[in-house]
Amino acid sequence: MNLLDYLPGVPDFPKPGILFRDISPLLANPAAFKEAIAQMEALAQSFDYTHILGIESRGFIFGSALAHHTHKGLALARKPNKLPLATHKEFYGLEYGSDYLEIQQSTLPAGAKVLLIDDVLATGGTLIAANKLLRNAGFEVCGAITLLEISFLNGRQLLDQHGIANKSVLVS
DSSP states (O other), X not given: OOGGGGSOEEETOSSTTOXXXXXXXXXXXXXXXXXXXXXXXXXXXXXXXXXXXXXXXXXXXXXHHHHHHHTOEEEEEBOTTOOSSOEEEEEEEETTEEEEEEEETTSSOTTOEEEEEEEEESSSHHHHHHHHHHHHTTOEEEEEEEEEEOGGGXXXXXXXXXXXXXXXXXXX
């Protein structure tokens, strides 16, 4: 099964020049979604982690499924003003703007070793922000896994420069 067949590109979304990869067809196909999680789980076996951090919003989908399959705790990195309790936050740049991530201060236990999960590795900005967020909060980041890496944007090189071990199921 070629999982890229289930990730069609949508040109000029959300802005001109951006090729958005739609995960909806993959999620709608039970066999493709199961295969994607199985491949992410295989990659996760090379990391020593106690918890998964799913990054809003599409990272929630893959992070929760992976946490279920690996019997690990799940934490969520949210966009601004979505969490009711005190948070840690980190600003970051996107391919098409800037934003920040938050994690509720009480979510992870002391000593948590966290594996970052997102759907796409583009420029690496979101994963770098999640890494900084967790490290500044006193947690260990073990690495990052994404479903898809868009190689021409060089996000892998940037993650490597920041010392973030990373793996992707697919590279395009």
